Structure formats: C-alpha cells, structure tokens
Amino acid sequence: xxxARGDPGAGSAESGAFPxxxxxxxAPMRRRARVLSxxxxxxxxxxxxxxxxxxxxxxxxxFDHSVITINQxxxxxxxxxxxxxxxxxxxxxxxxxxEGPSGAEGGSPWSKGSRLARRVRKLSRVxxxxxxxxxxxxxxxxxxxxxxxxxxxxRPRAVTLYHPRPLVPKRFWMLAQQIILNNAGLxxxxxxxxxxxxxxxxxxxxxxxRVIPNGIPPPEAARSRDEMRAALALxxxxxxxxxxxxxxxxxxxxQMVLVEAARSVLEKAPHAYFLIVGYSKHEPHYRRRLEARAxxxxxxxxxxxxxxxxxIGDVWGLIDIHAHASTFDSLPNAVIEGMSLGKxxxxxxxxxxxxxxxxxxSGLVVPPGDAGAFADALLEFLRRPEFARECxxxxxxxxxxxxxxxxxxxRLERCFLDLLAADARRPRIES
Numbered sequence: 001x002x003x004a005r006g007d008p009g010a011g012s013a014e015s016g017a018f019p020x021x022x023x024x025x026x027a028p029m030r031r032r033a034r035v036l037s038x039x040x041x042x043x044x045x046x047x048x049x050x051x052x053x054x055x056x057x058x059x060x061x062x063f064d065h066s067v068i069t070i071n072q073x074x075x076x077x078x079x080x081x082x083x084x085x086x087x088x089x090x091x092x093x094x095x096x097x098x099e100g101p102s103g104a105e106g107g108s109p110w111s112k113g114s115r116l117a118r119r120v121r122k123l124s125r126v127x128x129x130x131x132x133x134x135x136x137x138x139x140x141x142x143x144x145x146x147x148x149x150x151x152x153x154x155r156p157r158a159v160t161l162y163h164p165r166p167l168v169p170k171r172f173w174m175l176a177q178q179i180i181l182n183n184a185g186l187x188x189x190x191x192x193x194x195x196x197x198x199x200x201x202x203x204x205x206x207x208x209x210r211v212i213p214n215g216i217p218p219p220e221a222a223r224s225r226d227e228m229r230a231a232l233a234l235x236x237x238x239x240x241x242x243x244x245x246x247x248x249x250x251x252x253x254x255q256m257v258l259v260e261a262a263r264s265v266l267e268k269a270p271h272a273y274f275l276i277v278g279y280s281k282h283e284p285h286y287r288r289r290l291e292a293r294a295x296x297x298x299x300x301x302x303x304x305x306x307x308x309x310x311x312i313g314d315v316w317g318l319i320d321i322h323a324h325a326s327t328f329d330s331l332p333n334a335v336i337e338g339m340s341l342g343k344x345x346x347x348x349x350x351x352x353x354x355x356x357x358x359x360x361x362s363g364l365v366v367p368p369g370d371a372g373a374f375a376d377a378l379l380e381f382l383r384r385p386e387f388a389r390e391c392x393x394x395x396x397x398x399x400x401x402x403x404x405x406x407x408x409x410x411r412l413e414r415c416f417l418d419l420l421a422a423d424a425r426r427p428r429i430e431s
Contacts, residue, residue, distance in 0.1 A: 032064045035416055036132040038123065040141040041071040041101075042083040042094075044279060044312070045248065046190075046333040047138045047160065050214040050408070052083075055092040057409035063416065068095040068126060070119055070142060079279045082309040097122045112172065116145065123149040134158065134416045144176045147183050156419035158186040162194060162330040164201040181207050185419050188412075190214050190331040191352025210415060213352070214333055215408025218340035219313035228314050232306055235273060243378060244275040244319035246312065246334045247326075249287050249305075253278070254325030254348065259290055260371035261325070261378065263297045269382045274303040274323075277315050316341055321381050321388065326350050327368045336403045342396035344388035346377040356403070362394035 037055070042048050051067065058065045067087070073096065074080050087094050099119060123145055127135065135157040137146025143159040150157035159180055165173060181187065181202035187209045189195050195209040221228075229236065243265070247253045255276050262274045280287055287305060294303040308315055322338035322345040331352035338345050339356070345363040347353050357363040364380065366373040381388040 034064045034133045037067045037136040038142040038146040039138040043079045053405040072096045119145045127153045156423045159184045160188040164197045212411045215405045217405045221313035221317045222311045223314045240273045241320045243321045245323045248281040249278045252328040257325040261375035264375035276305045339395040339399035342392040344391040
C-alpha cells in the first residue's frame with residue numbers, strides 16, 4: 001500500500017497519521033499555475049464552502065484559479081442560486097458545462113455511459129482551451145469526470161472526497177471509485193478516519209491521501225439578531241436560550257436525534273428553544289418526519305425547522321449553543337463555523353469531529369445516536385453557562401490555530417505545486 005507523505009509536526013506514514021500541511025516542496029516555474037476546480041453543482045455543503053474559501057484565499061501571484069460546475073444553474077433551486085451569489089459576490093467567475101441533473105436523462109447503462117462520455121468531452125475541451133496545469137475535482141460526480149478528462153489531456157489531478165462511497169447509492173459506483181482512486185495524483189480529505197478508508201478502498205494502487213481539514217472564514221451576519229428572530233418567527237422572550245443545528249436535512253445529520261433529545265431538555269429547561277436550519281437533500285420527506293415527531297412529542301412550539309437562503313451568519317447570530325447530532329460524518333463545516341464564532345458545542349464522536357472538538361475543553365462529545373447522552377450534555381451547558389462560555393472561547397482559539405481559511409488555502413496551494421513538480425511534462429512557473 002502506498003504511504004501518505006508525512007511532514008514535520010504532522011505525523012508520518014510510519015506513525016499511522018496522515019500529513020496535515022499538504023506538500024513538502026515547491027517547484028520553480030515560469031508563469032502562474034492554472035488550476036481548474038471542478039464540482040458537480042453548488043449548494044450549501046461542506047465541499048462548496050471549501051471551494052469558495054479556496055477561491056477567495058488562493059495566492060493570485062502564483063495561481064490562476066478557475067471554477068467550473070458540471071451542471072448549469074437551476075433557477076428553481078434556492079440553495080444553488082444562493083451559493084452562486086456567494087461566489088459572485090466574492091469576485092469568483094463561475095463557468096459551467098451546461099449539463100442538467102443526472103437523473104433527468106434516465107438511469108440505463110447506455111444513458112449513463114453516454115452522459116459520462118459527453119461530460120468528459122466537454123471538460124477536456126475546457127482544459128485544453130484554458131491550458132490548465134492542474135485539475136482539482138470535488139465530490140464523486142466531478143471526481144470521475146475530472147479524473148478521466150485530466151488523464152486524456154495529460155494533466156495532473158487532485159480529487160477531494162469525504163467518504164469512500166457516495167452518500168446516495170449509485171449504480172456502477174465501485175467501477176467509478178476504482179477509476180478515481182487508482183488514477184488520481186492526490187486524494188484529499190478532511191479527516192484521518194476517512195483517509196484510511198479511502199486508501200483501503202483502492203484495489204490496484206493505494207492512492208496518496210492527504211488530510212487537509214476544511215478551513216472557512218467566520219460567517220458574517222447581514223441581519224441583526226432581532227431582525228432574524230422576527231423573520232423566523234422565534235419567541236420574542238430575550239431570555240430564551242437557542243440551541244441550533246445547521247446542516248442538510250438528511251437522516252445521517254442526526255436532526256431526529258436532536259428532536260428526541262429536545263423533549264428531555266425542555267422538561268428540565270423550559271427556557272430552551274431548538275432551531276434546525278437546512279435544506280432537504282436526497283430525502284424530501286425527512287423534514288416532514290422531523291416536524292411530525294416534534295408534534296408527537298408535544299414540543300412543536302419549541303422546535304423550529306426552517307430553510308434559509310440568506311447569509312448563514314444571520315442564523316449563527318441566533319444560536320447560543322451549537323448542536324450537531326450526526327450519526328455519520330467526516331468533519332462538518334458547521335462544526336468549524338461554530339468554532340470560528342466561539343460557540344459552545346455538543347457534537348457526536350463521528351469521523352474527524354473528535355479531532356476538532358476536545359471533549360470537556362472546547363465542547364462536549366457524545367456517542368452518535370444517543371439522544372439521552374445528547375440531552376445530558378446540552379443540559380450541562382444550560383446549567384453551567386460559565387463552563388459553556390469557556391468551551392466556546394477554547395473552540396475559537398483552536399479554530400485560529402488549525403481551521404482558518406487562509407491556512408487551508410496555503411496547504412492546498414502546496415499540493416498543487418507538488419503535483420506540478422512531479423509532472424515533468426508540464427511547464428514550470430517561477431515562484
């Protein structure tokens with residue numbers, strides 16, 4: 001099995017840890033490196049925010065960075081339009097291949113093969129027209145198209161994956177997975193747990209996997225707390241304590257666990273209020289199930305479930321205690337966002353979350369799927385506000401040391417340069 005390259009202070013392959021600071025050397029070059037980042041579509045997800053942070057923070061003296069989506073913008077999809085506005089407001093010009101959602105063309109092997117071939121042809125033409133030096137693909141659909149296109153055009157490629165398998169089962173994924181893992185120059189992920197799984201999933205050649213946690217800027221609010229209380233119809237009582245979870249409305253994010261925990265919390269702390277914010281993904285009925293369960297438990301008046309298309313900083317301004325009850329995850333962006341804002345957090349021991357949140361110091365970490373333990377941890381913060389404040393301050397310090405957007409951008413830059421250094425066929429750029 002190929003070992004992941006180590007760097008000082010970040011662990012080594014021999015110790016079983018994966019490097020956290022990207023690459024160890026840079027290549028002398030003659031012009032700016034042209035990096036093309038490819039993603040299937042844009043929504044309010046961790047991969048999209050990671051890409052946005054890279055686009056905002058990449059060193060423009062060393063890199064000419066472009067972003068392209070496989071799918072064209074869908075004006076009827078609220079979160080897609082909102083995220084595209086975020087890119088535009090940051091001065092990032094988005095291109096697209098003009099494709100529609102994959103499900104729109106049927107699911108027969110022939111249609112899937114035709115669709116893949118068409119997308120590869122389109123992306124290959126873009127790579128050649130822009131004279132791209134490095135292809136940087138994010139998530140499964142773009143990883144497959146990006147890897148094949150980069151191979152056909154002879155470009156180095158990096159792929160960013162958060163799980164060895166897509167969260168929504170796909171036919172022929174095992175074949176696609178092997179194409180990606182055996183042909184990517186670098187596989188990037190955000191936690192050591194997922195890095196080990198990705199290396200183990202490759203059958204022919206274990207890829208070089210590097211751990212680069214998502215780094216994001218602290219979310220900024222465009223509206224005041226009072227404005228948001230009114231907009232979301234929250235109680236006007238200034239003494240309520242808002243416990244909030246932000247994330248896609250899908251079962252593995254654990255919102256159902258939070259609803260179950262809410263009943264126990266409200267029995268002992270009636271001043272608490274629960275706010276669940278996110279868009280439905282892949283599971284259109286999940287929100288209704290959450291609302292129905294809250295009604296069954298008799299707590300509907302103290303649990304609000306909403307989608308919000310504005311700045312996520314507006315929502316964070318309402319939250320006093322951050323809850324993230326995932327039953328399966330890697331390292332959710334919401335956890336890092338909460339840290340950047342100094343929010344005390346109750347999280348679950350999944351993926352890389354325990355590496356980011358130090359139990360008892362910068363938050364409380366409980367077993368996944370355990371509503372009772374989750375409720376007890378929330379009650380501890382509610383009963384000990386000084387302890388909650390201290391955990392929030394410690395979380396902010398940890399964010400500043402490890403999870404800032406500029407730190408992630410520097411780590412990714414070093415990886416791009418390392419790919420170029422290893423590819424003798426591409427021109428070198430003076431740095």
